[in-house]
Amino acid sequence: MADAGTVGGALPPYALTNSDEEHGSGEEDASEENSNNEEGEGVFRDCTDEAVVEHHNRCLPEFQFSLVDSEYDETLAFPDSVTILSNVGDKPVLVERKETDDDEEEFDDEENNSVVLRHEIPFTSIYGPSVKFNSFQRKVFIPGREIHVRIVDTERSVTTHLLNPNLYTIELTHGPFKWTIKRRYKHFNSLHQQLSFFRTSLNIPFPSRSHKEKRTTLKATAREMADESTLKDLPSHTKVKQTSTPLRAEGRSSKIAGSNANNAMAMISPNHSSILAGLTPRRIQKKRKKKKKRKLPRFPNRPESLVTVENLSVRIKQLEDYLYNLLNISLYRSHHETGKEGVILKRTGSTRPGQAGCNFFGCFQKNCCVRCNYFCSDVVCGTWRNRWFFVKETCFGYIRPTDGSIRAVILFDQGFDVSTGIYQTGMRKGLQVLTNNRHIVLKCWTRRKCKEWMQYLKNTANSYARDFTLPNPHMSFAPMRANTHATWYVDGAQYMSAVADGLEAALEEIYIADWWLSPEIYMKRPALDGDYWRLDKILLRKAEQGVRVFVLLYKEVEMALGINSYYSKSTLAKHENIKVMRHPDHARGGILLWAHHEKIVVIDQTYAFMGGIDLCYGRWDDHHHRLTDLGSISTSSFSGSTRRTPSLYFTKDDTDSAFGSRKSSRNAHYDTSAKERPPSPPPDEPNTSIELKTLKPGDRLLIPSTLVSSPGETPAESGIALEGMKLNTPEMERKNVLDRLKNNAMKGARMGKDFMHRLTATETEEKSAEVYTIESEEATDHEVNLNMASGGQEVAITTSSTQILSEFCGQAKYWFGKDYSNFILKDWMNLNSPFVDIIDRTTTPRMPWHDVGLCVVGTSARDVARHFIQRWNAMKLEKLRDNTRFPYLMPKSYHQVRLNPNIQQNRQQRVTCQLLRSVSAWSCGFIEADLVEQSIHDAYIQTITKAQHYVYIENQFFITMQLGMGVPGAYNNVRNQIGETLFKRIVRAHKERKPFRVYVIMPLLPGFEGDVGGSTGIAVRAITHWNYASISRGRTSILTRLQEAGIANPENYISFHSLRNHSFLNNTPITELIYVHSKLLIADDRVVICGSANINDRSMIGKRDSEIAAILMDEEFEDGRMNGKKYPSGVFAGRLRKYLFKEHLGLLESEGSSRSDLDINDPVCEKFWHGTWRRISMQNTEIYDEVFKCIPTDFVKTFASLRKYQEEPPLAKTAPDLAANRANDIQGYLVDLPLEFLNKEVLTPPGTSKEGLIPTSVWT
Incomplete structure (x- = not known):
């Protein structure tokens, strides 16, 4: 017999040596x-x-x-x-x-x-x-x-x-x-x-x-x-x-x-x-x-x-x-024959109902003959394709062997079922696998193979995937996860900074799902590092490093909503590693009224950020809730043809005016103009402005030569007027002019690096003179305009870096272009020009934004990623089934979670966490049209029912009332039971004669553009109607029902509040409501529900908007008090509640003042409920009505009185000094919700208006 492996006497072509072990060679x-x-x-x-x-x-x-x-x-x-x-x-x-x-x-x-x-x-x-x-x-x-x-x-x-x-x-x-x-x-x-x-x-x-x-x-x-x-x-x-x-x-x-x-x-x-x-x-x-x-x-x-x-x-x-x-x-x-054990046959057309083969006009659905039932799809219309089937811990799928591409990733869920046999599949060797999202029919080579696959799938579903195949609390898709580390964030500044750090540390994957995403927003502010922390730059940088970025955006109806998701998609998808999908396709799916409302960011399937904060314009804010953002550089005001020469200076007053919320600049009157006002010079004078981009570490500040005194000359001697200059964002159309000016400004070429280097210099470096220059850039970036003479020279400044850094916060702008917004006065438009102001910031205050988010780590983050994966895979199957550039996503293992040491989460607490959702067939790809998950609603109901001491709610809406089944005057339009559950819990507390408090904080007005008393305010009035119908108006409202139940003073149990702030603009006191966008519930300092779901049917009943939330229960406790008695207060929930109380009552920056003596540890006792919380709220409301004549107010009950009320000049205009002194007595932001506002008017949309033609379910 010839030597193995030889051909024609030649030695084997692979080598000439071999190991000595095989034949025991022992030389x-x-x-x-x-x-x-x-x-x-x-x-x-x-x-x-x-x-x-x-x-x-x-x-x-x-x-x-x-x-x-x-x-x-x-x-x-x-x-x-x-x-x-x-x-x-x-x-x-x-x-x-x-x-x-x-x-x-x-x-x-x-x-x-x-x-x-x-x-x-x-x-x-x-x-x-x-x-x-x-x-x-x-x-x-x-x-x-x-x-x-x-x-x-x-x-x-x-x-x-x-x-x-x-x-x-x-x-x-x-x-x-x-x-x-x-x-x-x-x-x-x-x-x-x-x-x-x-x-x-x-x-x-x-x-x-x-x-x-x-x-x-x-x-x-x-x-x-x-x-x-x-x-x-x-x-x-x-x-x-x-x-x-x-x-x-x-x-x-x-x-x-x-x-x-x-x-x-x-x-x-x-x-x-x-x-x-x-x-x-x-x-x-x-x-x-x-x-x-x-x-x-x-x-x-x-x-x-x-x-x-x-x-x-x-x-x-x-x-x-x-x-x-x-x-x-x-x-x-590696030979393919070695791995052949996974090959099966998969029937085409069995992926989704409607995609299945011909059913002969529905005749085969009657199951008159089992084999005839499958004859058409199996023999006539269907074909069988070779697929390599795989099963993992919590999912399974199949791969096309001819090219190795993944053709399906299917998640185990509570609808999982696997069966075999003639009756189920029409074949002796057939295998049918069913989940909530997919239905596939497979054919194995033998009956034994078929049984083996079925048994293995069942074993996996009952062991590794049992968390998802067995029923979970609140009927959620995910189980309770003990020993989860979580962190809460109040307002967008905290949240976006943490998200930016997470994105920067991502190693493998980034998942983002948003209702609205603005690529050009700055995640950390002031933007001291230039564009480094701009969202689109972060994602592009990570994509270039090999991190895969997947983004799901809500595809709006353009005629109804102007968030321009197409612009967001085209701006982000500039790298092959960034994949963006928009959903739903309105024409194909017929989904015109509902939206994807989730707000999630997942890092490596290990860190998940969620809550109510979209990564978009208007959301970034901190506890100061500033109304103005002029910066310390502002244009001098002028009237007629008289114009003063602009000048540049930096003062402590200006720093305080831009940085503080109550001692801000006194510059201009309050104008509600809705025109888009990019700054432009008068036509009779040349435009001498150049652009200043945000300073980076080490950048230098270039000061115009015309504003600099000669050596030895003081500013007064040189005639420099010490006046502010406005930091307006540039007009996009002036790019040609600014380009010419840019060439003049290039003399100070090395912008920000030296400047910011000196800001963070060591003590030795601070002693040396520091020189600043500024470099201009194109108008398409986020730079600001500065009216100054062309040309410049360097100025030596010897101020210490510590002082410069403290003052720089007041000089930088926090909100660039469209980010400076007041959407009740003017909704967003022209989003493809992100750095052009949409309102005039010299006359119109911005609307502050209050929100809450959180971060969960580990297996709970895996659950958030699983929700994203389920949505992504369903969208790909629906829209991009054969597009290989958009891959199917796959969940990671739950048994080995590796934490990233580069992501440091402060204030982490240990909790038990469960993910909750509102999803249905259109939003999550369920097969059955009537299959719905509304675990957020169920969690709200159970948490309120089990609450022993208090419930604290922050929400954008409060649309919930008694169902109208046989109740005279009741509505049949609102189905969620949150209001009903609150009513029953308060009645129970009244019968038991035990104190029970319900705090509700919501916006003073809905966030729709329009004048509440004019023809443009139909949408505002519609939402206002449903809010008040749930709270105090009508027999189905909660306050009316409590009174009818024998509770003469419902305010002893439940109280409704809002937030408002005041400041100065052009030396005139101004005020604006703080828009409450949180979706938060805290109960008993032990339980927190936080997510994207509003209190209305759109968010709660599952069939409408898609939502996600988390319920977190404390595992660590500290000493607290409830109604004067010692009480174990949860570290996570209790500290979040106390922080919110401090912010709303103005205690965060009142250390050492009389206000710091307020005790917020006991939220139930009479002293705090009536003596602190409600007292401060009523006092602030009275002052705002007296000084500003705010809208809404209880003094206005009809449209006629509203017009008369607005015609009367407020104290802020007739006696600004007196108004300022009176406003100093305002504590924090808390005010009462005016329950009598327009209570004698019908606020529902007229039937002839376009809003009246929209179904009521859109508003509820």
């Missing part, structure tokens, strides 16, 4: 070398003719395979080492590399000066280019991890399987993974024949690239020799390249791939020893993991029918050894 002259190789060293041998011949002669006998045991087939012989010729410097060197493994990936640990082996596949590899199954470039095994094989059971059936009576249960272990398969001897034999054919084909030099790659892989012992780690310690100028032509043993000269001498690498033979004359030996050492030398896969030839029961244990051992040795040779392990 003493090689013992030392073998011991070194066992320790993992690569050895340089003396490259002389004698050395090569000796080495060849010693190793050659090991290829003379003879069938010592005729029962074995050893055609899959494979070497353990190769001999390589490489060039080092000017002379070639002979290198012997032992015991390589192509799956061991190496990287240098420079700090420890060592080589580290990678024993994992990066998660992001699932997003790499798809590789077809029969390609050897497909990497599916864990690098450096062996596959252990054990046959754990056998089933013998001689009657039904005469030739292959034994069915072996094989358990395979690969790293942390373990799975079982069942095979007969014929399957082993089929695999061996396929691999033998493949092994033999490698000896034939077919002229194809793929075949050459396989042959080269064989030569390199299943290691791609292009991997530079093979010769990592060679000099940097040494190159390594494979040879594409094998060397034969007939003595012909070798062909070295590549013409460059430094790129030469070839296999050598004794007949080529002449080329080794004069080679210089060199030794390279590399620490490698010691690993067991592999043996040859020897396949037992004896037919299975001849194996007796007594010899069954021997056969089991033979098959175990064969598989183990086979799988430890990477070339065979």
